[in-house]
Amino acid sequence: MSVSPNSEVRLLGKSEIVRGILADIDCAARSGAKVLITGETGVGKEVVARLIHQRSARAAGKLVTVNCAGLPDSLLESELFGHVRGSFTGAYRDKPGLLEMAPNGTVFLDEVGEMSARMQVVLLRFLETGEIQRIGADRSHTRVNVRLITATNRDLPKEIAAGTFREDLFFRLNVIRMTIPPLRERIEDVPLLFEHYLAYYCEQHHVERPEITQAALDVLLGYRWPGNIRELRNVAERIALKSIGQVLRPADLPSELLRPAPQVAPGAAAAAALAHSAQVEEMTQRMLRHGESFWSAVYPVFMARDLTRADLRRIVEIGLESTNGNYRLLVALYNMPNEDYKRFLGFLRKHNCHLPFQRFRTIPLRAGSGTVHRAPVAAAG
Ligand SMILES: Nc1ncnc2c1ncn2[C@@H]1O[C@H](COP(=O)(O)OP(=O)(O)OP(=O)(O)O)[C@@H](O)[C@H]1O
Ligand SMILES: [Mg+2]
Structure with a gap:
């Protein structure tokens, strides 16, 4: 009110x-x-x-x-x-x-x-x-x-x-x-809106504003945007928070933009998805920017069932995107000591959240005619 x-x-x-x-x-x-x-x-x-x-x-x-x-x-x-x-x-x-x-x-x-x-x-x-x-x-x-x-x-x-x-x-x-x-029916507005909000959030968070590569732009144009402009704004802020440097490539974009479009119903489902992404975002920021350990930022919340498996996978995914699929580096990235490597992997396997690393080793994208396809990925390992 x-x-x-x-x-x-x-x-x-x-x-x-x-x-x-x-x-x-x-x-x-x-x-x-x-x-x-x-x-x-x-x-x-x-x-x-x-x-x-x-x-x-x-x-x-x-x-x-x-x-x-x-x-x-x-x-x-x-x-x-x-x-x-x-x-x-x-x-x-x-x-x-x-x-x-x-x-x-x-x-x-x-x-x-x-x-x-x-x-x-x-x-x-x-x-x-x-x-x-x-x-x-x-x-x-x-x-x-x-x-x-x-x-x-x-x-x-x-x-x-x-x-x-x-x-x-x-x-x-x-x-x-x-x-x-909806935004997907006026997709030609996406570049302008995205540039606007990226510039805005980079200034807010005092980070360098990256150039958007054509390939990244193709991904933005091929996405369905179920949460419309609010979601676009949220993506721009997440990218600004990551402070990725001079250029924005497809791999810097949230992974949900890279997947083939799920048929998300408008309304409650999209709103819930956005709320979840905010929680994931907040947790990864605590680890990536504030040095908090995975064991305190994520583990207890997941064990208390306040974080879904999909969210945990997303957190793993965000990390693997930065480490190019390397789990040892992920342990360090999420502020755990090296000797926790086995414990961490055991935890992820037990809860079915151990993602195959191969797909993070390349940028498996082929963009064109408004749709984005992910190339076949190697089998789970
Ligand atoms: N054309 C636009 N240009 C710039 N910003 C926009 C535009 N349309 C929407 N936004 C921004 O997107 C966000 C969502 O807009 P708004 O709250 O008006 O949506 P809504 O249709 O009322 O959503 P809901 O149904 O969820 O309440 C806001 O932050 C708003 O400033
Ligand atoms: Mg409203």
């Missing part, structure tokens, strides 16, 4: 699609109508909502963002509409809701598709009357002039068919509809 100052937001991209989105933003900004923004996770729905507000006649007013996911009904209702003193335990005084805090401004309801059936009714009532009724009050408290922008990565017509989203609410929200296409 946030009330934002009008900080600068940018929608980068030169593709026809981005030009179209920018034109639609201007069009939506000129009207005061409600906007429903849909699209996969990480495509820029919030960026679009902010730009609509900033370019609209309400720009001098506030933009209040409320994320409808993950909040219990009572809390969400109280955040939006406020409550009166004594309406529930802990309600010591009257409290205004966020809708009242943005007079002549914009309220951005993110993840509106996650609202419970009851909250959908409450929202619908507000949209029909414009009246705010605080929790615990017996009549409406005031009327507000706010513009509503909503966003979701759910397919609302499908939710309506399944009976989980109200059709009447959908028609209220869906006045101006903006659908933001």
Whole structure:
């Protein structure tokens, strides 16, 4: 939940699609109508909502963002509409809701598709009357002039068919509809976005900004980007953190970009994958940059089952990418004494995380016509 100052937001991209989105933003900004923004996770729905507000006649007013996911009904209702003193335990005084805090401004309801059936009714009532009724009050408290922008990565017509989203609410929200296409449908924007975020994170982390080789660019262009621009941004930061030197080659890229595209469903699965990659990233950074040992950074977390096998394999993979497949060097890289070599390998074998080293000895890539193939690798050893 946030009330934002009008900080600068940018929608980068030169593709026809981005030009179209920018034109639609201007069009939506000129009207005061409600906007429903849909699209996969990480495509820029919030960026679009902010730009609509900033370019609209309400720009001098506030933009209040409320994320409808993950909040219990009572809390969400109280955040939006406020409550009166004594309406529930802990309600010591009257409290205004966020809708009242943005007079002549914009309220951005993110993840509106996650609202419970009851909250959908409450929202619908507000949209029909414009009246705010605080929790615990017996009549409406005031009327507000706010513009509503909503966003979701759910397919609302499908939710309506399944009976989980109200059709009447959908028609209220869906006045101006903006659908933001996934990054893989505007792949020509990838170089610009990647350069932008790589430069940004290299500056942030005070590391040299590498030149991107054509082969690395081909990998970026051939990837499906299930997490869209958020994932691209995350990859750029991971590379900046690795401080790889003057040039960026395919082997410097995270291995998931090098594999043939898995069919990742948008939404929860992609978000979970990103959360995991952040945990892996954090652990490898602790070892690579802060000298922490594998035995303290990774081992206990894995044994407590807070790290999956796939994550452990990924950590091994990241190391082997740097050591060119050499396990002895990996032991040193992850800050273990040489004599731990056997113990380390035994541990990996026991948990089925000992990866064949051969595939890290070359750059088995052949890029072309938008897809990236990995050459056959030697059998496990
Ligand atoms: N065209 C763009 N140019 C630059 N940065 C962008 C662009 N689109 C998105 N981003 C960045 O990508 C990240 C994800 O964008 P945003 O939060 O708007 O996505 P979203 O569609 O709301 O995702 P979610 O559905 O997961 O909430 C943000 O860091 C945002 O700044
Ligand atoms: Mg969002």
